[in-house]
Amino acid sequence: MTAVPTALSASAAHIARRRLRARRRVAAYTLALIVTLSGLVVASLAIGSRPLAPTDVLTALLSTTRDTAGVIVHELRLPRTLTALLAGSCLGVAGLLIQAVTRNPLADPGLLGVNAGAALGVVVAIAFFGVGTAGGYVWFAFAGAAGAASLVTAAARPGRRGGTVGLILAGVALSACLGAVVRIITLADDDTFESFRFWAVGSFERRDPDVAAQLLPFAVVGVVIAVLVSRGVDHLQLGSDLARAMGVSPAVVIVAAGTAITLLCATATSAAGPLAFIGLLVAHAVRGVVGTDLRASLPIAALAGAALTLASDVVGRAIALPGEVEAGIVAAFLGAPLLLWLVVRRSS
Numbered sequence: 001m002t003a004v005p006t007a008l009s010a011s012a013a014h015i016a017r018r019r020l021r022a023r024r025r026v027a028a029y030t031l032a033l034i035v036t037l038s039g040l041v042v043a044s045l046a047i048g049s050r051p052l053a054p055t056d057v058l059t060a061l062l063s064t065t066r067d068t069a070g071v072i073v074h075e076l077r078l079p080r081t082l083t084a085l086l087a088g089s090c091l092g093v094a095g096l097l098i099q100a101v102t103r104n105p106l107a108d109p110g111l112l113g114v115n116a117g118a119a120l121g122v123v124v125a126i127a128f129f130g131v132g133t134a135g136g137y138v139w140f141a142f143a144g145a146a147g148a149a150s151l152v153t154a155a156a157r158p159g160r161r162g163g164t165v166g167l168i169l170a171g172v173a174l175s176a177c178l179g180a181v182v183r184i185i186t187l188a189d190d191d192t193f194e195s196f197r198f199w200a201v202g203s204f205e206r207r208d209p210d211v212a213a214q215l216l217p218f219a220v221v222g223v224v225i226a227v228l229v230s231r232g233v234d235h236l237q238l239g240s241d242l243a244r245a246m247g248v249s250p251a252v253v254i255v256a257a258g259t260a261i262t263l264l265c266a267t268a269t270s271a272a273g274p275l276a277f278i279g280l281l282v283a284h285a286v287r288g289v290v291g292t293d294l295r296a297s298l299p300i301a302a303l304a305g306a307a308l309t310l311a312s313d314v315v316g317r318a319i320a321l322p323g324e325v326e327a328g329i330v331a332a333f334l335g336a337p338l339l340l341w342l343v344v345r346r347s348s
Contacts, residue, residue, distance in 0.1 A: 026296055029289055033303035037085075040310045044081040045073050047314055049322040080204040082212040084310045084327070087204075087268040088278060090219050092305020093298055094264035095279025096286055097226050100233045100294050101257045102168060109279040111171045112258070114265035116178035117148025119274070122199050123185050127192040135208035137199075138215070138270045145266035148174055153258040167258070202273040202328020204313050215267045222263030223302070229256040230294040237292070275328050277335025278309055284339060308334070 045057045052060075052069055060073040094109040102111070110116075121144025125137035155170040186193040232253040235243040240250045268275065282305045290297045309327065312334060316325040 022291065022293075022296075026290055026300065029300055030303065033300065033307055037303060037307045037310070040307060040314060041081060041085075043314050044084070044310055045077045047317050047321075048072070048077060051321075075209065079209040079212065080207045080313065081310065083207045083271050084204050084313045085306045086212050086215065086219055087272045087275065088306035088309025089302040090222065090264040090268040090305070091275060091278040091309065092282040092286075092301040092303075093223060093226055094261045094268070095281075095283040095305070096294065096297055096301040097230075097233065097257055097264075098261050098279070099283045099287075100237060100292075101254060101261075103237060104168065105284070106280070107168070109261065109265040109268070110175070110274065111168060112152045112261060112265065113148035113171045113174040113178065114145045114262065114269055115274040116175040116182070118142070118145035118266065118269040119182050119196075119200065120144045120148075120178045123182050123192060123196055126195045127185050127189055132195055133206075133208070135211055138211055141199075141270035142215070142218070142266050145269050146262055148178060149258065149262035149265065153255065153262070167254070198326075199273045201326045202275045202331065203326040204272055205324065205326070207271070211271055215271055218263045219267045222260045222267065223298075225256055225260035226264070226298060227295065229253055229260065230298060233257055234292070234294050272309075273328060275309065275312075276332045277339060278305055278312075278331055281335045281339045282308060 042054055042057060045061075046052045046054055050072060052072065056069045057073060060067075060069045063070060066074070091109055095107075098109060098111060099105060099107045118141040121140035121142070122137050124144070125131040125140035129140075131137045131140065152167065152170045152174055155166070155174075182196075186196055232243075232248045235246050235248045236250055236253050238246075243250055243253075265279075282301050286297045286301045286304060290300055309331065312331040313327040315334070316327050316330040319325060
């Protein structure tokens, strides 16, 4: 009679040890990402057409005087650094969430038509309203991105079985349609094309100081919804029938997750333009080191997305001084080999 309680105790002790190791692993990765991110922030404030020493950066940050270093740090590099951190965090969380909801390892934050909708908003702002600055067309991009994602979510009919498949198909169809409209407008107007192509490549150059502050509330709401819906998404990955048996409504979870993804992707795309591979790569990397527990993975995804995005911006400035290579191009060059390495490593 004592064998069964002994076996149960051993099993419970084994589960407790596994959970403790998992918590320690998450804490270790979180600390490593925080240290890496701190170094990248200093590098982002120091590297540019006029390099600054780290001591000069710290002095400028702590000083209220606006000498040359102070102007460079506070008015030029700090806004783009904060914008990169915001956009990267949003893409990391959105990438992890959309892959969990769709159960598709190839799902990308742009899958809901967000990138295409934002592109259409920017083209409309440039072609029909004469807007030519990032701070001016950020709201056009946000409206286009949010509108496109809302149409995709509504068209997918998440209350039906297989709603995630409909989500993917609707996103692909709408992206193709909006992309065609964007090409028609840009090909018909050379000035619009010249202005649009700098946004379309993905860049943090000449970002207004208030862009990140304007978009921060939407990012916060998106992250909060992602955290609240994370447990339901974990249950949904077990299957719709089992999720219902556990008291989870698949339709509510998909709509809530779609809302979070919409807000996060719209924020990131509005701030920087389309950034390839960030959300896709972060989702694969985080799941590989943390596992499938979405709630435990979200903070690491936010830190990893911010680090990868800021690293792309810093590398783009460092390799082309006194000019720069746009962060979107660098992210594609860094993201594609890293993603291929992760896939090969997992398959082996």
